[in-house]
Amino acid sequence: MRLARNRLLRAAIVAAIASLAADLVQCQMGRVPLLFTPALAATPAPAAAPPQGDPVLGQQLYQSCMGCHSLDENDVGPRHRGVVGRRAGSVPGYSYSPALKASGIVWTPVMLDRWLQGPQKLVPGAKMYFTVANPKSRADIIAYLAKQH
């Protein structure tokens, strides 16, 4: 008798846990569309989209690139005019690393953001040794470059 009741109780507990788990799953699933509501999309989502860049600030920050780059002359690094939208490793007359030339990358803002976080991480064997740690600074520089057609 006592044993039977214990079994019933256990069955009830198992059922309760199962239904709780189902609720939790539903709840989690219910949350997913929330991530895409416009209100939340407007707030910076970590790692999803880079912050909005300011090209005026970007022009100032671009000075840190000018040790090696300029807009119109190949130098230590390739010239930058028109880089946003350009295929990596495609400036004539500049001697790229074989790795960057073969990378197949097109310089979208997202790829530039990854490049500036760590060129060798993005393209092992690349020969640019410079990173920009601050996400907002990267966005500013990329916004500036996007305007240099």
Ligand code: HEC
């Ligand atoms: C210390 C020198 C140095 C600095 C500073 C530097 N770069 Fe470079 N950069 C290079 C070199 C060298 C390459 C060529 C890489 C290769 O061939 O692997 C390069 C390549 C690039 C490319 C690829 C261009 C192409 O035509 O495919 C981009 C984009 C770039 N740099 C952006 C920047 C930006 C933006 C900054 C400033 C935040 C910067 N770099 C600072 C040396 C530098």
